[in-house]
Amino acid sequence: MQENIDYYINEEGNFVFTEAYHLKRGYCCENKCRHCPWHYGKDEENNKSEKK
Incomplete structure (x- = not known):
């Protein structure tokens, strides 16, 4: 894995996988x-924001 290609580290110090990483993996893990x-x-998220 390569930083800034497959993942980045957010402000809270968490690893965040990029779209490129997910596509390489080849399937959805269903973790949103x-x-x-x-x-x-x-x-689901779009529907919640539209209701406000």
């Missing part, structure tokens, strides 16, 4: 990852 190329869980 921030950069999920399959947009798992994104519909």
